[in-house]
Amino acid sequence: MNAEKMLHENTELRITVGVKLTAAEVPTVQAQLKQEISSGVRNIVFDMKETISLDSTGIGLLIAANNSLTAAKGTLRIAHVSSDIFKLLQSMRLADRLNASTEDRKVQNG
Amino acid sequence: MKCAADSRQVNKTGQTFRTVIPSVLTEVENVCCSVRQLLEVNGMKDRAFGVELLLREFVNNAILHGNESDVSKCVRISVRIRGKTIALSVADEGPGFDWRSRLCLEPDSSDTSGRGLMIGSIYADRIIFNHTGNRVVLVIRNKKS
Numbered sequence: 470m471n472a473e474k475m476l477h478e479n480t481e482l483r484i485t486v487g488v489k490l491t492a493a494e495v496p497t498v499q500a501q502l503k504q505e506i507s508s509g510v511r512n513i514v515f516d517m518k519e520t521i522s523l524d525s526t527g528i529g530l531l532i533a534a535n536n537s538l539t540a541a542k543g544t545l546r547i548a549h550v551s552s553d554i555f556k557l558l559q560s561m562r563l564a565d566r567l568n569a570s571t572e573d574r575k576v577q578n579g
Numbered sequence: 580m581k582c583a584a585d586s587r588q589v590n591k592t593g594q595t596f597r598t599v600i601p602s603v604l605t606e607v608e609n610v611c612c613s614v615r616q617l618l619e620v621n622g623m624k625d626r627a628f629g630v631e632l633l634l635r636e637f638v639n640n641a642i643l644h645g646n647e648s649d650v651s652k653c654v655r656i657s658v659r660i661r662g663k664t665i666a667l668s669v670a671d672e673g674p675g676f677d678w679r680s681r682l683c684l685e686p687d688s689s690d691t692s693g694r695g696l697m698i699g700s701i702y703a704d705r706i707i708f709n710h711t712g713n714r715v716v717l718v719i720r721n722k723k724s
Contacts, residue, residue, distance in 0.1 A: 491607075493607065529694070557698075560701050
């Protein structure tokens with residue numbers, strides 16, 4: 470069963486994505502995300518250490534979250550991305566935009 | 580056409596998989612699972628990510644856009660392995676679409692949708708639509724990454 474966990478850590482909300490972030494899972498995650506952003510969360514990290522499947526709907530969710538957070542002067546990053554998913558994001562020229570990393574690197578503000 | 584959710588077939592040589600599913604997104608996972616097994620049996624486990632991604636994109640499109648999530652409409656899927664080449668076929672019961680103009684479009688980096696065909700062009704060596712656009716064949720050849 471796919472399960473996302475959300476945990477507030479200092480100033481960041483860490484969302485541990487389940488095995489899949491695809492069209493079937495996105496509506497549930499999207500609803501939870503909207504609630505969190507509405508309640509004032511501004512820094513989100515999607516932890517994909519368990520994630521092996523990501524499709525364009527999942528990518529759309531990440532972009533939508535990034536758009537919302539950027540507009541609110543917040544940050545989004547994606548941590549522990551698998552090499553396959555990292556290559557997917559790179560090939561779509563989204564790896565830098567979404568601050569994706571195979572590790573857990575915080576966004577450098579500058 | 581009535582869709583049988585459990586109509587998965589693998590041929591005798593274990594190199595072809597066929598199924599017909601209703602237009603329900605939760606069915607996609609079952610298809611991906613079966614195709615992963617097919618690839619594993621044929622020593623192609625290392626190609627599973629790309630094949631599964633293509634399958635998800637085009638089956639999702641067939642369900643959501645082709646059949647407009649009408650559960651009474653079906654999606655026909657087949658996966659064939661010939662040597663090191665994999666051919667995916669996805670067909671829906673919708674009216675089709677203008678794929679010729681869509682293939683050239685690249686979404687803006689802030690767009691939240693419209694990346695399915697782009698993924699197809701990156702992960703498949705050939706994308707072949709029928710005239711109306713309600714059936715597509717994707718050809719993936721083996722190449723070193």
